Amino acid sequence: MTTMIGYLRVSTEEQASSGLGLDAQRQSIQRYADAHGWNVLWYVDEGVSAKSLARPQLQAALARLHVLPKSRDAGGIVVAKLDRLSRSVHDFSGILKLATARKWAVVAIDLGVDTSTPTGKLVANVMMSVAEWEREVIAERTSAAMQAAKRAGKHVGRVSVLPQATADRLLTLRASHTLTGTASKLNAEGLTTATGKPWSVNTVSKAQQRLSGPRAADVERGHR
Structure with missing residues (x-):
């Protein structure tokens, strides 16, 4: 058997x-x-x-x-x-x-x-x-899309999306806290980065720049 x-x-x-x-x-x-x-x-x-x-x-x-x-x-x-x-x-x-x-x-x-x-x-x-066949088609389409994006001067790479609630909280904290203080607060509240990792001074700074655009530089200088 x-x-x-x-x-x-x-x-x-x-x-x-x-x-x-x-x-x-x-x-x-x-x-x-x-x-x-x-x-x-x-x-x-x-x-x-x-x-x-x-x-x-x-x-x-x-x-x-x-x-x-x-x-x-x-x-x-x-x-x-x-x-x-x-x-x-x-x-x-x-x-x-x-x-x-x-x-x-x-x-x-x-x-x-x-x-x-x-x-x-x-x-x-x-x-x-x-x-x-599916893998080859996906690879071909991905390659073509990346090449088109590069020619258009766009960023090519993984983009992670931060939940809106976390983004709002980060910007609120940055209005009155340092980068270190903001990272500590976010971690204490159980909020993570877009990739699910704890916050650091560097990730707070980068996230703020993406979220705030030109305004971020002014806040950055005032709350280091």
Whole structure:
């Protein structure tokens, strides 16, 4: 009998404690396994997002599969729905490539992806081709947009947006506090920078300049 890894995931602690989401996934996988004569080894990530593949039980499952075929005790990984494994087409494509290289199967029941069958392999290959095309198109568009922005003399790079409430509070504090005092106040109130980091003299100064434009220089000189 073939042994497969059944991977379950729920993204919130509430789902994990109720077991409802996990039970539905387990039942779906078990029905599929019974129909194919598979034994199932269960790996479960509870209260974990699928925004990346850095999940304890998923990594443990992949490590179990990432051995030579003769030493492997599982034939692949099966999920009830693709989004339990990954919400990123790029990440899923990477898993499929790894599975192909190491000769183990990937099964996503909801999409009919089952690389242990010829039809399932075809579906998986189409998905990988689409993912590759999507990456190339996005890269091409991004490059063209950046080049156009450079020609127009515009700033090219990551722009983080500061919440309006935080921006207003920063400007209010700067009217009567030094840069150091403003940073301390913002941090004490639990307000972070646009990238989620604590405030410093430097980040307060830069944020104020972006928010206030020419007026910032006058306030800067008066409240250092």
